Amino acid sequence: MGVPFEALLPYGIMIGMFAFSAVAVGSLREMQNGGKKGRRGLDAWDRVMMERDRRLTGFARGQTDKPFAPPGFEVNNPWRVEERFF
Template sequence: MGVPFEALIPYGIMIGMFAFSAVSVGKLREMQNGGKKARRGIDAWDRVLMERDRRLTGFMRGQTDKPEAPQGFELNNPWRVEQRFL
């Protein structure tokens, strides 16, 4: 005896929603990374370089081939200095 196809409709809807959400999350992460695939296993050095790229280009994954830094980058220091005497 066969299974009526109406019994499989909820399973099809659930599988479709899982697929839709997986594709949506993947596309959202790709858009957040400037069209590049998400990075995995980022260590401290990668974070330093990604922060430098963000300060240079405005994007964490952006890179530039200009030999000189943009105007104002010399004052864009990532080191925070405490202000003791105000």
């Protein structure tokens, strides 16, 4: 005796929702990375360079071929200066 297809509909709906959410999350992450795949296994140097690229272009994965920095970049320093007590 076969299984009625009505018993399998909830499973199909659940699998469809899992697939939809996986595609949606993947596309959102790709949009956040400027259309590129997400990076894995980043070390300290990669993070520093991605922060520099973000300050130059606005995207963490964006790169530019301009030989000069945009205006205002000379005061856009990522280093935080501590307050001195005098």
